[in-house]
Amino acid sequence: PRLINQIAAGEIIERPASMLKELIENALDAGATAIDVDVDNAGVKRLKISDNGHGILRQDLAMALSRHATSKIQDLQDLEQIATLGFRGEALPSIASVTRMTIQSRERGAEQGWMVSSDGNNLTTEPTPVAHPVGTTIETRDLFYNTPARRKFLRTDATEFKHLDQIVRRMALSRFDVAFKLSHNGKVVLHLPSVPADDPRRLKMVCGDNVPENSVYFTEQREDMRLSGWAGLPSFSRSQADMQYFFLNGRLIRDKTIVHAVRLGYQDVLFHGRHPVYVLYLEMDPARVDVNVHPTKHEVRFRESGAVHSFVFRSLQRVMSSSAG
Ligand code: ADP
Ligand code: MG
Numbered sequence: 001p002r003l004i005n006q007i008a009a010g011e012i013i014e015r016p017a018s019m020l021k022e023l024i025e026n027a028l029d030a031g032a033t034a035i036d037v038d039v040d041n042a043g044v045k046r047l048k049i050s051d052n053g054h055g056i057l058r059q060d061l062a063m064a065l066s067r068h069a070t071s072k073i074q075d076l077q078d079l080e081q082i083a084t085l086g087f088r089g090e091a092l093p094s095i096a097s098v099t100r101m102t103i104q105s106r107e108r109g110a111e112q113g114w115m116v117s118s119d120g121n122n123l124t125t126e127p128t129p130v131a132h133p134v135g136t137t138i139e140t141r142d143l144f145y146n147t148p149a150r151r152k153f154l155r156t157d158a159t160e161f162k163h164l165d166q167i168v169r170r171m172a173l174s175r176f177d178v179a180f181k182l183s184h185n186g187k188v189v190l191h192l193p194s195v196p197a198d199d200p201r202r203l204k205m206v207c208g209d210n211v212p213e214n215s216v217y218f219t220e221q222r223e224d225m226r227l228s229g230w231a232g233l234p235s236f237s238r239s240q241a242d243m244q245y246f247f248l249n250g251r252l253i254r255d256k257t258i259v260h261a262v263r264l265g266y267q268d269v270l271f272h273g274r275h276p277v278y279v280l281y282l283e284m285d286p287a288r289v290d291v292n293v294h295p296t297k298h299e300v301r302f303r304e305s306g307a308v309h310s311f312v313f314r315s316l317q318r319v320m321s322s323s324a325g
Contacts, residue, residue, distance in 0.1 A: 016043030017163035022091035027051035042160035099140035232277030265316020
């Protein structure tokens with residue numbers, strides 16, 4: 001119980017996009033290189049996600065639906081070095097509790113797949129054999145069918161779908177090497193093949209016209225920190241900070257230290273009041289950062305924030321002086 005209390009309190013599923021974010025994170029944690037999302041009525045009626053990750057063992061299928069049963073955190077030591085996007089073991093149970101869910105999965109090396117179904121956390125079937133390639137397919141139906149009060153807060157399909165689309169795009173920005181596909185009401189709306197990390201095509205397909213033509217891809221390394229990504233040059237700065245993405249070990253974060261460091265890196269080249277456009281990736285030892293600050297995991301705490309700040313600042317400054325100068 002002590003350990004459970006140390007894990008920042010549970011997120012709540014408030015709309016299809018919050019489900020999808022968790023489900024995509026799980027697929028990425030399972031090592032998927034292709035993720036296929038297929039929804040009807042913006043995921044409220046039906047949301048299906050298939051991945052080619054390592055799959056779930058037959059004996060773990062039922063457990064995946066019970067809260068904290070699968071928590072990757074065995075002790076406080078683990079809590080200090082989280083390398084996966086998920087770790088609390090509560091997303092799947094939370095989603096299951098407000099939908100009718102079917103999980104089909106085939107573990108790498110297993111001869112066949114297995115399937116379980118549930119209705120709002122009540123397992124309705126024992127695992128039954130099913131034909132399925134290696135990987136996992138999770139399908140949810142009738143979001144909030146058993147919690148009408150929460151259903152009332154859902155917006156129109158168009159709005160909910162916009163949120164879904166944003167989640168897929170954001171995840172697709174975090175991992176160029178993973179292929180993503182999104183279909184809505186039987187129509188493919190986004191199809192992103194896997195590309196190398198420095199391939200601007202993914203950036204273009206995800207961000208469209210928001211991509212600065214002259215953004216440069218760079219990589220900077222210092223000891224155990226690596227910063228890479230796309231830094232828009234000042235002529236493509238914007239009056240709004242709507243094209244600023246910073247991923248820490250694959251996770252999108254909003255961090256004051258980082259925002260400040262990036263701004264500082266741009267200060268010599270940026271007109272006053274303009275916002276730089278960037279998509280940046282920082283990789284570092286997970287033990288040196290605490291992601292367990294907030295349930296959405298968008299906030300982090302760096303153990304040595306001074307070192308991170310100066311590395312990010314100097315990297316950007318170097319990139320700017322070599323490409324703008
Ligand atoms: P976590 O916080 O560990 O991500 P979740 O509730 O999101 O917890 O998922 C529970 C567990 O179910 C995961 O830890 C993982 O072992 C398993 N799991 C969920 N989705 C998948 C998937 N797509 N592929 C393989 N395993 C999965
Ligand atoms: Mg998860």
